Amino acid sequence: MSACLDIANLSAVLANGQRVLRSVSLALQPGEVRALVGESGAGKTMIGKAVLGVLPSSVRIVEGDMRLEGEDLGKLQPRARRTLIGARTALIPQDPLTALNPSRRIGPQMTDRLVRILGWSGDKADRRIRQLLDEVQIRDPDRVLKTYPHELSGGMRQRVLIAAAFAAEPRLIVADEPTTALDVTVQKQILRLIGALQREHGTAILFVTHDLGVVAKISQKVSVLYAGKVVEEAETAALFAAPRHPYTRALMAATPRYTDPFASLRPVDETVLAGLAAEIASADQAWRRPHG
């Protein structure tokens, strides 16, 4: 079986030539939840945007391949690429309030994508959305479909967007820090929901997060990123049992744990950062920017 998503050797640069993705490779099997974890500037959101074809215009991909269920995205015409990405992927964004149009009711916003991009009839789209709202445990769909985004709580808005993401049966969902803005008890409910829907629909998820706690609970595999480079890739269980890269170990020691307050929250050692800088520098030296 071919991978759901196969990224090989992906490099991207800013206008000034600075590399923001450094030969990133990762392959997601169908139904796999892959965590992309790293600190700000690590490039984790950038990878998600590259997959969805929504990189900002200041970022240019200069090398590498992305295949979605075997189809080489780089070989497709822009229009065909957008159609393919639109049909097979979806996004669960970090901040549902900015992802929703404040001046339209929830209902039409949710059905729009099904009708306009996938060409479904209004009735079919409406039935599907109601079914998904039920799956995300929204018990009064009539009311919710008629509300405006600001009338819902953060947790409810995120449920709505999860329902919308799963509605068109995408093969791959990019979840970009979907619980970062939520309270901890709501975060847990949302993680449970994403996990349950993911298992039921067999959807692969690229789960972008900065929180190793969330990584441990939701993913099967994990790629640890630093400065746009994958510094470690492992099965999640193996990563937590025996992290190999010094940076992964440092991140784990810095993450607070209430069960062990004095062993956690350790500042990252200078030698680890120096080692990372050297690793990045030597990778950049070995890399020759392709022309064209």
Add this chain to the structure above:
Amino acid sequence: MAEPLFSVRGLKVALPDMTRKPLIGRAPLAEILKGLDFDLPSGSVTGIVGESGSGKSTLGRTLVRLLEPSAGSVRFEGRDITHLPEAALRPLRRDLQMIFQDPMSSLNPRRTIASIIAAPLRQNGLGDNLKARVAEALQRVGLPQSFAGRYRHELSGGQRQRVGIARALALSPKFVLADEIVSGLDVSTQAQILTLLEKLAAEMGLTVAFISHDLSVIRRLCQQVIVMREGSIVEASATDALFDKPRQAYTRDLIAAIPLPEIDAGWLDMPSTGKAPI
């Protein structure tokens, strides 16, 4: 036990509810804090935890008297400051300092770091020897002296938060309110800032109210914890007791909902009984 720095009794705060404001006329008041009783022991770090809308930030702002209570009393060093007018509060301000969540918006973009740290010193008549005082403040938070002439946009998030701490501590206050000061930072930077605050609080004998939504951070830093929900105190106790034997179901839920960075296959399937997100 020594006299507490803060002693709060029956504290109520009501603020205008702008969502119910009529087109013309005043917004009706909504009660944000619904009668709180607690003490902050001198020289201790107290965590104030709760979900969004629980009133934890309102409580913090009331302690430093940015807000005036609508009922109850707030005593600072035994003195009733509940309804003190601004003029009478002014001499107290240097003892009541704040560190803010987002140093990007709380540091003036047009002033140098030195001038930002010096501002509270000048205002409190400590304008002599400014250079030396600023240098001392920078050194205290582990920033190189060369940062004095820089601007906020030249600094990383962690460095900016160090400036926020330097400014708050420049006047050697008795009380510092730290409101979600690490929630915008990466974990590695977060650890540095917390270690710094922990060290300075101990060295300077500060009393700190540390507002956070993150119980893991609170366990490390605080001697006691106040758990808030919907404007009331759910539970207040010594930190170890709170984690080892939480008395309230809500506290247990809050603790159980934290995803620890370790493999626990059953965690995701354990339902949380916390408040429904509607």
